[in-house]
Each structure stands twice: as structure tokens, then as C-alpha cells.
Amino acid sequence: MHEPAEITPQAVTEQLPAPPASETIAEGLELIDLTKAFDRTHRAVVDLNLHVKRGEFFTLLGPSGSGKSTTLNLIAGFLQPDQGDIRVAGRSITSDPPERRNVSVVFQSYALFPHMSVFENVAFPLRRQRIRGSDLRARVSEALELVGLEGRRSAKPGQLSGGQRQRAALARALVGRPEIVLLDEPLGALDRRLRQYLQEALRELHTRVGFTAVYVTHDQEEALVLSDRVGIMSDGALVQVASGEELYTRPASLFVANFLGDANVFEGIAAAATSFGRVDVRLLASQSVLAVPSPHSFASGDRALVVARPEHLELFPGAASFEQGAVAGGIVRERMFLGQDVVWVIDQDAGGEIRIRERSTEAKSFGPADRVFVHLREKSIAVAVPSDE
Amino acid sequence: MPLSRRSSRSISPLLGKNSAELRRNDAFHRRNRVSSASNRVAELRSARPTRPRLRSAFAGRYVLLLALGAFCVLLLFIPFYDVVRTSLTPGLSGHAYRAVLEVAGYRQILITTAEISAITTALTLAIALPFAHFVWNRGAIGRLVCLAFIFIPFFTGILVKNLSWSVVLQDNGVLNRVFKDVGAPGAPYGLMFSRSGVIIGMVHYLLPFAVIPIYAKLIQMDRTLLAAARSLGAGPVASFRLVTFPLIKGGIVTAAVIVFVAGLGFFVTPAMLGGPRDQMVANVISVFVNQLGDFTSAAVFAVLLGGVVLVLMPFALRGVREGGGGASALFVSELQAKGEAGASE
Amino acid sequence: MSLSRSYSFILTPLKFIAVGLFGAFVILPTVFIFPLALNRTDVLSFPPQGLGFRHFNNVLHSPVWLHAFGTSFEVAGAAAAVATVVGTVAALVLPVTNRWLARPLELAAVAPLVIPPVVLAIAWYSLFSRLHMIGSMTAVILGLSVLGLPIVYLNVVAGLANFDHDLVLAARSLGGRPPVVFGRIVLPLTAPSIIAGLVLAFVLAFDELIITLFVGGGVIGTLPVQMWAQIGFNATPDVAAVAAVSVLITLGGFALATALWRWRSARAS
Numbered sequence A: 001m002h003e004p005a006e007i008t009p010q011a012v013t014e015q016l017p018a019p020p021a022s023e024t025i026a027e028g029l030e031l032i033d034l035t036k037a038f039d040r041t042h043r044a045v046v047d048l049n050l051h052v053k054r055g056e057f058f059t060l061l062g063p064s065g066s067g068k069s070t071t072l073n074l075i076a077g078f079l080q081p082d083q084g085d086i087r088v089a090g091r092s093i094t095s096d097p098p099e100r101r102n103v104s105v106v107f108q109s110y111a112l113f114p115h116m117s118v119f120e121n122v123a124f125p126l127r128r129q130r131i132r133g134s135d136l137r138a139r140v141s142e143a144l145e146l147v148g149l150e151g152r153r154s155a156k157p158g159q160l161s162g163g164q165r166q167r168a169a170l171a172r173a174l175v176g177r178p179e180i181v182l183l184d185e186p187l188g189a190l191d192r193r194l195r196q197y198l199q200e201a202l203r204e205l206h207t208r209v210g211f212t213a214v215y216v217t218h219d220q221e222e223a224l225v226l227s228d229r230v231g232i233m234s235d236g237a238l239v240q241v242a243s244g245e246e247l248y249t250r251p252a253s254l255f256v257a258n259f260l261g262d263a264n265v266f267e268g269i270a271a272a273a274t275s276f277g278r279v280d281v282r283l284l285a286s287q288s289v290l291a292v293p294s295p296h297s298f299a300s301g302d303r304a305l306v307v308a309r310p311e312h313l314e315l316f317p318g319a320a321s322f323e324q325g326a327v328a329g330g331i332v333r334e335r336m337f338l339g340q341d342v343v344w345v346i347d348q349d350a351g352g353e354i355r356i357r358e359r360s361t362e363a364k365s366f367g368p369a370d371r372v373f374v375h376l377r378e379k380s381i382a383v384a385v386p387s388d389e
Numbered sequence B: 001m002p003l004s005r006r007s008s009r010s011i012s013p014l015l016g017k018n019s020a021e022l023r024r025n026d027a028f029h030r031r032n033r034v035s036s037a038s039n040r041v042a043e044l045r046s047a048r049p050t051r052p053r054l055r056s057a058f059a060g061r062y063v064l065l066l067a068l069g070a071f072c073v074l075l076l077f078i079p080f081y082d083v084v085r086t087s088l089t090p091g092l093s094g095h096a097y098r099a100v101l102e103v104a105g106y107r108q109i110l111i112t113t114a115e116i117s118a119i120t121t122a123l124t125l126a127i128a129l130p131f132a133h134f135v136w137n138r139g140a141i142g143r144l145v146c147l148a149f150i151f152i153p154f155f156t157g158i159l160v161k162n163l164s165w166s167v168v169l170q171d172n173g174v175l176n177r178v179f180k181d182v183g184a185p186g187a188p189y190g191l192m193f194s195r196s197g198v199i200i201g202m203v204h205y206l207l208p209f210a211v212i213p214i215y216a217k218l219i220q221m222d223r224t225l226l227a228a229a230r231s232l233g234a235g236p237v238a239s240f241r242l243v244t245f246p247l248i249k250g251g252i253v254t255a256a257v258i259v260f261v262a263g264l265g266f267f268v269t270p271a272m273l274g275g276p277r278d279q280m281v282a283n284v285i286s287v288f289v290n291q292l293g294d295f296t297s298a299a300v301f302a303v304l305l306g307g308v309v310l311v312l313m314p315f316a317l318r319g320v321r322e323g324g325g326g327a328s329a330l331f332v333s334e335l336q337a338k339g340e341a342g343a344s345e
Numbered sequence C: 001m002s003l004s005r006s007y008s009f010i011l012t013p014l015k016f017i018a019v020g021l022f023g024a025f026v027i028l029p030t031v032f033i034f035p036l037a038l039n040r041t042d043v044l045s046f047p048p049q050g051l052g053f054r055h056f057n058n059v060l061h062s063p064v065w066l067h068a069f070g071t072s073f074e075v076a077g078a079a080a081a082v083a084t085v086v087g088t089v090a091a092l093v094l095p096v097t098n099r100w101l102a103r104p105l106e107l108a109a110v111a112p113l114v115i116p117p118v119v120l121a122i123a124w125y126s127l128f129s130r131l132h133m134i135g136s137m138t139a140v141i142l143g144l145s146v147l148g149l150p151i152v153y154l155n156v157v158a159g160l161a162n163f164d165h166d167l168v169l170a171a172r173s174l175g176g177r178p179p180v181v182f183g184r185i186v187l188p189l190t191a192p193s194i195i196a197g198l199v200l201a202f203v204l205a206f207d208e209l210i211i212t213l214f215v216g217g218g219v220i221g222t223l224p225v226q227m228w229a230q231i232g233f234n235a236t237p238d239v240a241a242v243a244a245v246s247v248l249i250t251l252g253g254f255a256l257a258t259a260l261w262r263w264r265s266a267r268a269s
Helices: A068-076 A118-128 A133-147 A162-175 A192-209 A220-226 A244-249 A254-259 B019-032 B037-044 B061-087 B095-102 B104-136 B140-155 B158-168 B174-182 B195-220 B223-231 B236-264 B268-273 B281-292 B295-321 B325-343 C002-037 C054-061 C063-096 C099-114 C117-130 C137-161 C165-173 C178-206 C210-216 C223-233 C237-268
Strands: A029-039 A042-052 A057-061 A083-088 A103-106 A180-184 A212-217 A229-234 A237-242 A264-273 A278-283 A289-293 A303-308 A313-317 A328-337 A341-348 A353-359 A371-376 A382-386
Touching: A029 A068, A042 A068, A042 A237, A057 A068, A057 A220, A068 A103, A068 A180, A068 A212, A103 A162, A103 C165, A118 A133, A118 A162, A133 A162, A133 A192, A162 A192, A192 A220, A212 A220, A220 A244, A229 A244, A229 A254, A237 A244, A237 A254, A254 A303, A254 A382, A278 A303, A289 A382, A313 A353, A328 A353, B061 B295, B061 C063, B061 C099, B061 C117, B061 C137, B095 B104, B095 B295, B104 B140, B104 B195, B104 B236, B104 B281, B104 C002, B140 B195, B140 C002, B140 C237, B158 B174, B158 B195, B158 B268, B158 C002, B158 C223, B158 C237, B195 B236, B195 B268, B195 C002, B223 B236, B236 B295, B268 B281, B281 B295, B281 C117, B281 C210, B295 C099, B295 C117, C002 C237, C054 C063, C054 C237, C063 C099, C063 C137, C063 C178, C063 C223, C063 C237, C099 C137, C117 C137, C117 C210, C137 C178, C137 C210, C165 C178, C178 C237, C210 C223, C223 C237
Parallel strands: A057 A212, A057 A229, A103 A180, A180 A212
Antiparallel strands: A029 A042, A029 A083, A229 A237, A264 A278, A264 A303, A278 A289, A303 A382, A313 A371, A328 A341, A328 A371, A341 A353
């Protein structure tokens, strides 16, 4: 019988990232009960509540249509909410037009002014703030140096490469020292290599300058690389807000579990909760009882789903009956060699498939149609989430 | 069943996945999404939500709209209403219409106008279509040159053009002298003050108007369709007939309507190059207004002319929107099917 | 298929000859006017018997023709200006207006392109005679500006279609208030289209005859009106010289506009 890692109450709630993010509730960005509907059938954002700390890099992650871009547009002021409030540094900005919000935006299409040079583009927000002359030049140079475009200051956007354009857009968004920087899938139009390079550059920039960022993307990997915290959105609501690691290892729902990485799902019935944050679940397929952490509370007899990541399971050769403590049993369908890892696809007896991932160096050897049992690895974590039914 | 091999590509260090797995994961996730009404709507809209347009830009917009509206009402709606009203005098009756249409001479003018315009349209299209096609097949420089040829006349007024034509078409003008030298039968031709002269002048003026819509449709066309048709066994004539033509049909219709409607309203050309039997509606209107002072009859002709234009214009716009793409794609896929059927035998 | 391949060595040169003839046909009247005007004698004939600038001289020293040129410039310039202002406003405002309000106005903006000029002429004759404005410059200018309106409108709409709306949003998020956004972002980037519309509207008004005849009551002597009168009376190479000059003017304007386009879009891309 495997003993899952000891779960403490703190682990269930959000892990706070390391400083310099500010702790004061009044600073940073607050979204309060934000709601926006486009017509009776399309409610884009529903009762959204969020606090982004000052200096934090926060990402809204979700599938298309989940409301993340709408949320960004609301924060920027391009859309007016039906209900709710938006506050920056404690001050409500909901009634302010975009040009007074001190919130700058980086677009996927860069939106660099084509008839102005890079210098003029970056100077634009400073001119709006009535900064002129040598002050202006100094600030623009500072911003251009930050993104490594000092040598291209007189070029027009049309003469720059995609990566350079995005860096110019970043410089322009940062030079005015806005309270919040919004980034709407800014790396979407770039190829993979460039994306990775710019992700790292963006991360470094954030560490150096310490601006507050709200980033929107549908790419989970990007979200995990860049962010201090990630908010998963679905159908206009925030489903879970936590650090990337937290989201991956302790998803709060089946949706989140499926959205970030592969998830193996086992149906079961909950017994009464044992200690705080843990619940015993009797799996339907194997009748084994697992003591599994969960932020949810279950009543005895509730249906529950146990979620386990592929790398948290391992295979053992199977006899005719269930071994003690096995999570499930089945037949090997496929073995995929991926270089570093090997992925097994198992057809469960109870229906459905299970994926197990192990290092190639430690890979077991099974053949097709072999009978196997699936166990939870030592020191691995599975999570219980409520069933949707 | 053989164990499958997947090539490992760009493995993400963080999640231990490769891109193929990530894609499969997305699909898996999508299948498991709980369906709801808003989901369906979100799915139906395109992948990326569109950026909101800032309508709140300035409320003075409505003031401008009002000004625009007043401008249009004063200078378009009211005058037209006025003309229609006038044509119906005395007091909302068709009396003036009957009076005009009963006169054989006036009826003849209407028929003449339609005839001349129809012939002009046919000739103009017959020239414009091959020319547009030709330009389309040129390289960048060739195209520029050809299109310049088409557009330069745009900037010459109708009077200048007709002045030139009147000299060229004279009995001892350039053209007739060439015909005489060449020994053409029946030379010199009476081209001045004749229907032929009018038609030549009109065709010349209206050519750019015909070339533009046809050319616009041509460049919208996907060239690879032609390549596909050729590779499936259709020669240049057949591929034009079965692929190109259906696709640009809309442009041809638009061109035809534009040329015909414009032709109906011609004034200077029939006046300068035409004889007494080639006068068109516009000339008659001018006589009524400027010489006879018979405003009512003039209004009748104007309404008749305007009415025909109103009826025909939607066809020009429809040609712009319709693609005609369905027919050609169908043909290409039919050829493909035949080719495959033949290969399997 | 095989037919065209075997005869292509005949067809191709034939094709080019046909196109050459077509090109000559199209360009003929424009070019032809010059030898007519350069004729030494006083008869409109071709080929000219001797070349000289006599008729250009006559025209440039004739008060009648000079007055006609002046009137044409005035009228066409004013009409183009009005058409540009109204057309640009329409192109900026209508696409973002409620459909029900915008539709009739959009149709009205394009209508003058389609309606035969003679119909417009008689409609305006009726309107302006009621207002006792027949023969006034204002009436002619108004009429010709409506004629040029669709050209400007269509040009600016086309230019705006390629306009990336994100630029406006970016400018606003960076602190630009609506007037600034309009003046520094929208206007500079739509300028080529506006100027194109302006030039075309000018040319249209400059060469216009019917409406000017009707509404101007024979009193407003623009160049075409004067030419028309002269031709009806006695067509001499003087008229050809006038025609030649007007061709040079409009072609010059077009060349200027093209140069402006290139310069502007070089700034914009």
C-alpha cells in the first residue's frame, strides 16, 4: 500500500510566490464581480474576481472562447463591463476611458504605427505625458536598450523582423511606466524557436523591471514558463488560480486536470473524509481504497474522480485477480518510445484507457496484449475532484 | 498489431511531452468539455474573438451624421422627388407619360437609345474580356503598361475625345484615308454623323469601365484551379470555358450592367458624332429643357431613364458579390473523380 | 488542346498584334489632339500642314479662354474640396454607424456614380431654379461636388479597409485622446486615399459638361462649356489647343497625385 505524501493545510491553499510582489491588498490590480455579456446567449465573463499583486506576472489561460481576451479588453477599457469594478492601486478605473487608465497593451499584431519610426513609436506615450526634449530622448533610449533595439531606432516597423517588432511593442508598452501591462497572446504570430527565445527574454525583462503583467494565452507551456501565477478560465469564469506547479499537481477540477497535461481519471466513491484535506476513495474498477488529497469536501457516498498524472503511475505484471492496492488493471495496447520517456497506453478492464509514462532508462518490458496492473508510485500525488455528473 | 513508433520531436522539458502529445491532449480536452449553450456559441464563433471596435470614440458622430443626412436630402432626395412629381403633372396623373409615349418620334428615341447602348455593351465586353485576360497573364511591368493604357484616357474629358474622333472619322479623315489606300470596298465610309461613329465613340469611352470589374474578378481567382484543370486534361480553351469563365461571370455581368446603364445616359457623343437619327434620351432632355422650356416632358424622359437604371443596378452589385466559384470547383473535382476512376481500371 | 499548341506560333503574334491595335485605339484620341493643335493652318485636319505653336499662343492670350480656364479651376477646385470633406466624413462615420441609419446614406453616397449625369442635371435644374440659383457658381459647385462625392467616399473606404484597428486601440492605451488618435494615427495613414479621391474628384469636375450646362444656365463658362459653344460655332485648331492644354493639366494632376501616393505609402509601410 503506497502512502501518499503528507498533505498539510497550507499546501491546499495557494502557494504565495517569492517577493518582490507586493502583499498589500490595495496595490496591484483588482477585478471585482466583473461581468460582461454580449447578448443573451453569449456571456463572456461571469462574476470574475481576481487580485493580481503588484509586480506579479499573471497569466490567464484557457481555451478559445473562455473569456480571457474579453477580460483583457475590460481591463484595458476597450469594453465596458455590465457589472463589477476594476481597481488599480486601490482606485477604481472602470469609468475611465482607455487613455486615462495607465494600462498599456501589447497586441498579437504588434500594432506598431507603420508611419512612425521605432523611436517615434516608443516616444508616443511619453509625448502624451508631456515629456519632451532630452528627457524624452533619455527615456526612449533607456527603453530601447532594455529590449536590445537601440541600433534600430530610426527604422520603420516594416523594416523589422517579427521578433524585433514584438520587442519594439514591448518597449513602447513599458516606456511610460504603466501600472499594468496587458499582453494579448503577443507571441502567437511567431515561430516556435522565436517564441521560446522571446519567452525567456520576457521573463528576464520582468525580473529586471518588475512591472505588473497580465498575460493571455491558450498555450499551457507558455503560461507555465512565464508566470508567477496562472488563472485557468473556462466559460467566462476563473476555475482555479495558483502557481503552475500547483495547478499541475493539485488540479481543483477535472477541467483543469485535463487542460494542463494528460490526466488519467478513475471513478470512485468517497468514504468519509479522514484528516483535513484528505479523503478516502474506493475505486470502482479495482475496489482499492486510496487516501487521496483534495481541496474539496466529500460526503460519504459521493461520487469522486481520482486524477493521476501518467508519470505518477507504474505497471506490474498481472495475475488473474486484483493485487492489493492496484488502482486498475488492463491490457497493454501500445508502447510509444519518445526518446527520454516511454509512454504506455493501457486498455482498462473497466473501460477507457490509461497512460503511463516512465523514463526509458527504467522502462519495463511488456508486450502487446500483456495483462498488467497499474499502481500509484511511491511518493506520488493523485487528487480527488468531484464528478461532474 | 505492431507496436507503433512515434518520432520524438521538440520534447518539452517541463511537461515531458512532445508536440504530438500536446495536440492529442488538446483534442482529448475538447472532447471532454461539458457542453453548454454558451459553449456552443463560443464554438460557433471563430477561434479568436474579434477585437472590439471603439464606438464610444466621439458622440459628435451623430451631429456629423445629421449634417450628412441633410446634405443628401437637400441635394439628392428632394431634387429626385421633384422631378418625379413634375413628370406626373398635372396633379399626379400619367398624362405627360401618355403624351410622350404616343408620339412615334419620341418612342423611336427610346428604342434608339436602348439599341445603341446594347450594341455598345456587346462590343465593349467583346474587347474588354480578352484584354483583361491578357493583362492578367502579364508580368508586373507588362501589367503596369497595359493598365496605364487603360487609365490614361480616364483623364481625358469626353469633349476632347469626341473632338479627336470627329477629325479621325471624317470622310477624308485618317481612318477613311487608310481604308481608301488599303482598297477596302465601299470606302470612304460615312462614319461621321452616323450610328457607327456614335458607337465607336461610346465603346472607346466605356472600355475602362468594362475592364475594371472583369479584371478585379480575375485577380480574385485562384490560379491553381487552372493548373489543376490543365493537369487533369483540360486544354486552354476548355479550362477557360469551364473554370475561368464561371468564376468571373459575376464580373462580366457587373461590367455589362455598368456599361449599358452608362451608355443610356450619353449626351456629348451622340450630339457630336451622331446624325439626326442617332439622338438619344439625354439629347432630347436637353432640347426640352434648354430650348423648348417643356420641363414636364423632360421630366418624363428623365424618370424613364432613371427608372431603368434603378432596376438594373442591383444586378451590377450582385455580380460583385457572387463568386461563381462553386461551378468551377465542381468541375475540377469531377475531372479528378474521372481520372481516379480511369486509373483504377 | 492540340489545336492551339500547333497553331500557337501564329496565334501568339496575332494576340500581340490585336492587343497592339487595341492599345492604339484606346490611346488614340488622347494623343491625337496634339498634332491637331500644333497645326500651322486654321483648319482642323490631319496630318497637320506644318507644326507650330500658333494656336497655343492664341489661346494663352485670349481673354475668353483664360477666363474659362480660371472658372474651371475655381469650380473644380471648390467642388473637389467639398466632395473630399463630405466624402471623407462619410467614409469615417458610416462604417461604424448603426446599419439602419447607415444604409440609405451609403447608397446615396454611391448613387451619383451610377445615375446618368443628365438625370442629375435635370434634377438639380429643377431644385436650383426654385431657389433662383440657376447660373450661380454655388449651384454648379454643389452639383459637381455631389458628382465627385462617390469617388472620394469609395477611395477612403478602400483605404480604411486596410486599416488595422488595433492601431487605434494601441494609441488609446498609450494615452492618446480621440483627437490625437485621429490626427496622428488615422489621418496620416488614410491620407493617400483621401488625396487620391481629391484628385479624381477634381478631374471629374474639370471635364464635366452636362451638369454645368444645365445648372450653370450657360452663364458659368467653364472650359468644357466654352469648348462646347465654340465647337458648335466653328471648330478650329484653337479649340484643339485648349483641349490639349486641358489634357496636360489633368495628366499633370494625375502624375502629381501618383507621386504623392508613393511618398505617403513609403512613409506608411
